[in-house]
Amino acid sequence: MAASRLTRRRRRAGILLSLPAVALVIAFLGVPIGQAIYYSMTSWNGLTSTWIGPSTYSTALSDPIFWRVLENNALLLLCIPFALGIPLGIAALLNEHVRGWRFFRSVYFLPTAVSWVVIGMVALQFFAADGTLNKLLADLGLGSTATDMLAGSHSALAALAITFVWSMLGTNTIIFLTGMATLDPTLIEAARVDGLARRQIFVRVTLPLLTRFIQFAFVITVISAFSALFSLIFVMTGGGPGLGTTTLEFFVYQTGFAQGQFGTGALYGIILFVIMIFVGLVQLRLIKPADEEGS
Amino acid sequence: MSRIVLQAVTKQFPDGTTAVQSLDLHVDDGELLVLVGPSGCGKTTALRMIAGLEEVTAGAIYIDDRPVTDVEPRHRDIAMVFQSYALYPHLTVYDNMAFSLKYRKVGKAEIKQRVAEAARILELEPYLERKPRQLSGGQRQRVAMGRAIVRQPRAFLMDEPLSNLDAKLRVQMRAEIAQLQRSLGTTTIYVTHDQTEAMTLGTRVAVIHGGVLQQVATPQELYARPANLFVAGFIGSPAMNLVDARLERDERSAGPAVVFGSHRLAIPPQVVAEHPALDQYLGRDVVLGIRPENMADAELAHNADPQAILHLPVKLREELGSEVQVHAAIGAAAHLSGGEAEDVRSLATMVARMNPKTAIKEGDVARVLVDTDALHFFDRASGESIRGGPVS
Amino acid sequence: MAAAPVDPARPARPAPTGPPLPSARSRQRLTTGPVFLLMVVVALVMLYPFYYLLNNAFRNQTQYDQQHGHSVAGWTQLFQNLPVGSELLNSTIVCAAAIVIILVVSTSSGFAFAKLRYRGSGTVFLLVVAALMVPLQSIIIPEYVNMAKFNLVSSYTGAVLVYAALGTPFATFLMATYYRGISDELIEAAVMDGLSYERTFLQIALPLSLPAIATITVLQFIQIWDDLLVGLLFLPTNDRTITVGLAALSSGRTTSIPVLMAGSLISAVPAIGVYLIFQRHLVKGLTLGMGK
Numbered sequence: 001m002a003a004s005r006l007t008r009r010r011r012r013a014g015i016l017l018s019l020p021a022v023a024l025v026i027a028f029l030g031v032p033i034g035q036a037i038y039y040s041m042t043s044w045n046g047l048t049s050t051w052i053g054p055s056t057y058s059t060a061l062s063d064p065i066f067w068r069v070l071e072n073n074a075l076l077l078l079c080i081p082f083a084l085g086i087p088l089g090i091a092a093l094l095n096e097h098v099r100g101w102r103f104f105r106s107v108y109f110l111p112t113a114v115s116w117v118v119i120g121m122v123a124l125q126f127f128a129a130d131g132t133l134n135k136l137l138a139d140l141g142l143g144s145t146a147t148d149m150l151a152g153s154h155s156a157l158a159a160l161a162i163t164f165v166w167s168m169l170g171t172n173t174i175i176f177l178t179g180m181a182t183l184d185p186t187l188i189e190a191a192r193v194d195g196l197a198r199r200q201i202f203v204r205v206t207l208p209l210l211t212r213f214i215q216f217a218f219v220i221t222v223i224s225a226f227s228a229l230f231s232l233i234f235v236m237t238g239g240g241p242g243l244g245t246t247t248l249e250f251f252v253y254q255t256g257f258a259q260g261q262f263g264t265g266a267l268y269g270i271i272l273f274v275i276m277i278f279v280g281l282v283q284l285r286l287i288k289p290a291d292e293e294g295s
Numbered sequence: 296m297s298r299i300v301l302q303a304v305t306k307q308f309p310d311g312t313t314a315v316q317s318l319d320l321h322v323d324d325g326e327l328l329v330l331v332g333p334s335g336c337g338k339t340t341a342l343r344m345i346a347g348l349e350e351v352t353a354g355a356i357y358i359d360d361r362p363v364t365d366v367e368p369r370h371r372d373i374a375m376v377f378q379s380y381a382l383y384p385h386l387t388v389y390d391n392m393a394f395s396l397k398y399r400k401v402g403k404a405e406i407k408q409r410v411a412e413a414a415r416i417l418e419l420e421p422y423l424e425r426k427p428r429q430l431s432g433g434q435r436q437r438v439a440m441g442r443a444i445v446r447q448p449r450a451f452l453m454d455e456p457l458s459n460l461d462a463k464l465r466v467q468m469r470a471e472i473a474q475l476q477r478s479l480g481t482t483t484i485y486v487t488h489d490q491t492e493a494m495t496l497g498t499r500v501a502v503i504h505g506g507v508l509q510q511v512a513t514p515q516e517l518y519a520r521p522a523n524l525f526v527a528g529f530i531g532s533p534a535m536n537l538v539d540a541r542l543e544r545d546e547r548s549a550g551p552a553v554v555f556g557s558h559r560l561a562i563p564p565q566v567v568a569e570h571p572a573l574d575q576y577l578g579r580d581v582v583l584g585i586r587p588e589n590m591a592d593a594e595l596a597h598n599a600d601p602q603a604i605l606h607l608p609v610k611l612r613e614e615l616g617s618e619v620q621v622h623a624a625i626g627a628a629a630h631l632s633g634g635e636a637e638d639v640r641s642l643a644t645m646v647a648r649m650n651p652k653t654a655i656k657e658g659d660v661a662r663v664l665v666d667t668d669a670l671h672f673f674d675r676a677s678g679e680s681i682r683g684g685p686v687s
Numbered sequence: 688m689a690a691a692p693v694d695p696a697r698p699a700r701p702a703p704t705g706p707p708l709p710s711a712r713s714r715q716r717l718t719t720g721p722v723f724l725l726m727v728v729v730a731l732v733m734l735y736p737f738y739y740l741l742n743n744a745f746r747n748q749t750q751y752d753q754q755h756g757h758s759v760a761g762w763t764q765l766f767q768n769l770p771v772g773s774e775l776l777n778s779t780i781v782c783a784a785a786i787v788i789i790l791v792v793s794t795s796s797g798f799a800f801a802k803l804r805y806r807g808s809g810t811v812f813l814l815v816v817a818a819l820m821v822p823l824q825s826i827i828i829p830e831y832v833n834m835a836k837f838n839l840v841s842s843y844t845g846a847v848l849v850y851a852a853l854g855t856p857f858a859t860f861l862m863a864t865y866y867r868g869i870s871d872e873l874i875e876a877a878v879m880d881g882l883s884y885e886r887t888f889l890q891i892a893l894p895l896s897l898p899a900i901a902t903i904t905v906l907q908f909i910q911i912w913d914d915l916l917v918g919l920l921f922l923p924t925n926d927r928t929i930t931v932g933l934a935a936l937s938s939g940r941t942t943s944i945p946v947l948m949a950g951s952l953i954s955a956v957p958a959i960g961v962y963l964i965f966q967r968h969l970v971k972g973l974t975l976g977m978g979k
Contacts, residue, residue, distance in 0.1 A: 013884035014803030021796035028852030035829035113962035115913030381876035395880030
């Protein structure tokens with residue numbers, strides 16, 4: 001059945017109008033991924049490139065340094081429950097709509113406007129040996145526990161994690177707050193009439209209804225964790241001490257640009273990409289079923 | 296000057312559903328034709344095909360003998376009033392009405408004059424500089440009409456323009472639209488699901504069900520001589536009472552009588568004369584239709600023909616002030632057809648609209664006088680009305 | 688309490704038995720106080736770094752060491768070590784250019800995906816939005832190579848294009864969601880009035896999408912202004928943004944803390960300013976993006 005003139009014109013307009021976006025995305029996001037896959041199987045120092053083939057992957061995967069780096073990533077991911085849980089609590093607080101809550105909402109979202117570079121610099125001063133944290137501890141009489149958090153690799157990771165969670169609080173709080181605002185209040189009221197206590201209502205009614213938003217926040221947080229930590233690491237630790245805080249995304253930069261091994265850098269970049277996709281699919285599986293069973 | 300003709304127009308969607316089945320329709324110049332039917336019957340789809348917003352799967356559409364089936368909407372010279380009014384939110388009332396004229400290369404002075412004229416007719420003059428969000432529902436509806444009027448098109452297409460208004464406003468706007476159409480004389484096709492709107496507005500009314508045209512005729516014709524069970528049950532409120540019955544030969548009068556449950560009604564000779572086909576149904580099953588307004592309290596009547604009286608136990612009496620609606624048990628199977636009837640459980644009752652002075656109360660066995668001149672008969676299998684003989 | 692009038696038709700109610708049930712009102716009062724307190728505590732935690740920043744940006748080295756006193760000495764040093772003015776300008780130019788591209792591209796494609804279906808448009812839309820998941824690090828190496836090959840790293844162009852490509856998926860998603868909210872009948876009315884679909888986009892859809900455009904502008908401005916990696920790699924040194932300049936300054940060990948704080952303050956102010964002014968649009972826009 002031939003399409004009517006109107007339908008044809010609509011289709012043409014659709015293709016025309018969506019072309020720029022598609023072209024931009026393909027040219028600057030799609031093609032590079034393909035190229036990265038190609039580069040990842042070469043040895044390349046920016047001038048000469050030698051094809052090696054898929055064995056580059058097995059070489060990389062058997063490199064203990066790679067696993068050390070990945071371990072750092074895994075440890076950092078441990079902070080995600082905090083990055084989601086604390087904002088849930090804050091959002092619940094704000095949702096009470098106590099006087100001035102809008103003002104507080106503005107304040108909580110403020111850190112999102114600030115660059116990670118800036119946040120990193122302040123955090124650096126906070127965690128340094130002669131920094132604010134230690135001074136605070138001293139004031140509280142806990143001077144003996146003073147540490148240079150950035151000196152030990154695990155404590156440095158912890159410092160990074162704390163900074164990251166702090167910076168994500170605002171974004172995730174807004175996401176959850178918005179979610180709570182879209183909830184049907186009659187469901188909560190029905191639960192109250194049925195005799196559930198506040199806490200039970202939150203766990204049994206509110207949380208399941210927020211599934212979509214928790215999903216959204218999870219994705220945003222993971223994406224940020226992988227991409228934004230770069231700035232924090234660059235400013236706070238430079239990857240150190242040693243490999244202590246070198247995460248995969250920083251490692252890509254280091255290998256590629258600092259060490260000039262473009263092929264290997266691209267390889268790590270691809271692995272990073274695969275991990276991201278994997279995480280995305282996993283969270284879809286984990287969190288979705290509850291939502292589909294209906295509210 | 297516009298005649299619109301649809302020839303065997305069919306619409307089938309990609310998923311297989313047929314929304315409109317081989318529709319044949321003609322709209323005369325200056326006529327207001329109403330397409331009416333329950334939700335999903337295909338009336339809006341048909342309208343959109345005439346507008347050019349929906350592709351025609353098969354068949355042809357002509358405007359003034361010019362085939363427009365493949366012509367784009369903007370070249371068909373028709374204007375549409377949408378159910379949601381579709382007013383451009385960022386433009387003033389004036390700009391909304393002037394909008395299309397700008398794209399048709401109409402001169403500025405001409406535009407001004409047309410908009411002013413339409414604003415005058417629709418009493419929109421004080422609102423010309425306002426934006427849609429500052430207007431009430433009724434005012435927005437008028438702007439939507441104004442937008443169509445200034446186009447001076449060959450025809451107006453209206454898609455349920457009153458359904459978003461509250462009841463009182465709807466009645467008022469109904470009258471205004473009728474007067475407007477008559478004074479402008481523009482051919483109009485009007486879609487609605489409300490049979491009252493259809494009956495009051497239409498020069499002729501086309502009843503559509505399941506994508507198939509059931510009957511197209513004047514309102515009076517549809518009321519008095521419905522072509523099938525669907526039309527009979529759709530037009531008129533409360534709906535016509537439909538009962539499964541049987542035609543028998545009456546020993547006394549030697550003419551036919553209709554029997555259902557323990558009841559019997561003699562069919563008067565002039566009815567037999569108007570419905571010659573009844574003859575073929577003697578001894579067979581039929582569906583009998585009696586309109587609630589054709590049933591009265593026998594106590595209040597003079598010289599009631601005993602052969603036209605039913606004795607029915609009364610289940611419910613509803614006071615409406617201007618009339619009383621009496622629900623009485625028939626003791627026979629009410630006729631159920633598919634579609635709408637499935638929503639209503641068979642209560643095996645009939646509804647009668649009676650004079651408010653009636654003393655009938657719940658629990659009584661009422662003597663109900665039936666106007667046997669106004670009986671309707673339908674073939675039980677096909678649902679077609681049984682008539683035969685000269686048909687308009 | 689005045690005695691209620693006695694209705695002879697109704698017998699007096701029997702006296703209540705058992706302990707009084709907790710009053711709903713007292714429960715409400717109970718929660719308001721602690722909630723407020725908690726909000727203040729959270730606010731303090733959020734605001735502390737800003738306090739630190741402001742405090743130390745206005746100190747010289749000795750004052751910083753002793754954590755006492757204020758001066759503007761740090762600022763003169765800052766302007767000596769960093770071409771602040773030109774870097775701020777660069778940040779602005781890069782942001783503006785990238786945002787313009789993002790808006791043009793996302794409004795038109797958002798409208799197309801929302802209202803102008805064509806064969807495969809659903810899949811294409813999904814792919815564009817899925818590009819969100821592509822981590823920057825995965826593509827920077829080939830990206831850099833490509834840019835260098837086409838000589839786009841000697842000026843703003845390379846960075847602007849990369850920023851634009853990175854911001855497009857989310858912006859397109861937001862615009863498509865927003866346009867879906869426009870009734871189909873509005874588009875059809877324009878069609879009946881004789882407009883082409885392209886014209887309908889320009890004259891009807893675009894004027895109506897200002898709130899969504901505001902949201903995208905704010906979000907992208909903050910993201911691009913605050914970005915480090917792209918600026919670091921794709922901008923030549925004289926075209927550096929303030930964020931990159933600041934990071935470079937901090938990695939050189941000779942700079943004093945107050946100077947860095949001053950630099951941080953300067954680079955943070957515009958983004959904070961934009962955020963504060965356009966807050967409402969942000970919240971509205973995020974609500975929209977998640978509603979679907």
